[in-house]
Amino acid sequence: MNRREFLKVCSTVATASLASPSLFSKLVQAQEGAFKKYKKALLVKEDGSPLKPEDLKVGKEYIFFYPYRSTPCMLIDLGEEVKGTQVKLSDGTTYYWQGGVGPKKSVVAYCSICPHQLSYPTPEFSFINYYPSDTPSKVVGRGNVIQCCAHMSIFDPKKGGTVIDGPAPNPLLTIVLEFSDGKFYAVGTLGKEPFEDFFDAYRRGLRKRYGSSRKAKELVEKSTVVEVEKYAKEIIRC
């Protein structure tokens, strides 16, 4: 990282930390450009009211869109404190993943675009999903994983979305959450962003769904959280 890049990272991290001072100390630890700040978005329920911790069922997979209106993310309350950890990218970059947020520090969020070949949940199908412990993946015979059924990439939701097995070269992109005054906010991303490839690969589909590529790329200021079953007609678990 050159000096200019480093300063840029410091400034984005510093800005993010204004919103949540507790974030600062951890994020500033040599994030090497892995953290990117976006518009701070309040997570809300379908009725528009702020999402509260008690609204989340433990082990349930929820979907919301962030930082763009077309980029899906998953939100999971893992039911117990999830500690932060170091995460490594395929190019050797490492960053500190913050762990869970919320009153129990148990809520995590990841971008649900597979870092392997960009499979993502659509209104028709969701191929990349969280498997709670009581619904283990049939392919690998275990739960508490996030798995993409297109090519069986498997990720660890308790370890910053790191790759457990399969062809994905990088961990899932973390959606950095902040919890304050009983509300959840998404503030940025941490890791390797798939967005450029995503917008390029799905141009036709996104245009159909959102009207134009430009509209698909609108940043959100508020994001509705729903159970993934309410969004995708079919949840493909394998």
Add this chain to the structure above:
Amino acid sequence: MADFSRRDVFKLAGVGALIGTMHLSSTACAATTASRMLPPSKGNRVVIVGGGWAGMTAAKHLKKEMGDKVDVVLIEKRKIFMSCPISNVWLGGLVEMDFLMHDFHTPASKYGYTFINATVTDIDRDKKRVYTTEGYVDYDYLILAPGIRYNYDAWFKGDKDMARICATHFPSAFIPGSEHVALKRKVDNFEEGTFVLVVPPPPHRCPPAPYERAAMIAHVFKKNGVKGRLIILDPKDQIKPKGPGFRQAYEQLYLDIVEYVPNAKVKEVDPVNKVIKTTAGDFKFDDANLNPPHQAGDLAWKAGLVNPKTGWCDVDQLTLQSKLDPHVFVAGDASSVKGFPKSGDMAHNHTQNMVVKALTALLKGKDPYEAVKAPTNTCYSMVNGSPKEAIVINVLYEIDRKKKAPVKKKVNVENTRSARLAHATFEWAKALYRDMFS
């Protein structure tokens, strides 16, 4: 051309060049064959011969890894890409042909490599030069991804006429193109009688493909109310891989249609009288999909890189460099790596994780063995067309640094067919097409 030696080709080229000097107007082909197509290499040129699953993956990922530091040239003879994976599903009428078709131009434009639409006529490894119908290109490293060729000689002992008759009337359709369309027409038109499908002996391209193809043909026969049988003649003693999944499909969905015959090694094929003699008996057929044994593609033979005892190229088990020439990597089905099936997914995976990583390290002056990563292989097979249902096998490998070879770490199989896995089959394909073509 297949019977010509390298010397013959050079001789011909020499004659062509000579004629070219005498009759400039009538020898455009010979003249261009002898001309240099691109500026001399700056020491970082990788020429990829063959734009199939391995070649397309290599071109993109080399550029992604190295950007402008590598000069990538992809040479492919076809005018359009047609995917062999999912072609059985198309044969069953479950997708339109445009699902299989892709262009070479978009990825070349996007990732910045040179695409040459020409047929390779010879490879001179001493000069590190690839000759094509459009001229020649010099390389520093060559990635040879020629796919497979059919070994009709194993059946017809050098009788070219019989081989041609067999290939024309009963095309194999393991190399995409006209053969696939011809086979689909056969299947769609079949009304009654016996249809034979011969499973090639291993190793062949895509181990589960003949069984998936049988399921898709049976699906069409069932849909069309065909009064007939589909006989699968398998040289092996059982269906492999995903045996239980295929067996259940044949028994539960196509009991009156499919007859599976194990231990049926081909002894004699008579495409004129439509009889095939095997170690499990003789079979007369009305129509057939006759699949001869597979070998490394023609260009691998032309380059002198095939082990004639096996019919495949011996390669370093981690980098996939030819054992005969470290400047040549053999990617895809033509290479022989223990434990790797010959398939689109495997070609994609070993090219991205092993060939490209090793070559990138070499170009950067680093240790290629350290750079190689373990591949995976995921293979879906559609076994039912109505409703669409599939089964899957997924193999995880790890790199054994001591043995300098990949070894299987875990094999996951789901033999219970389901609609979920059918959806995943399409997503599997779309995602890989996305990687190679968008």
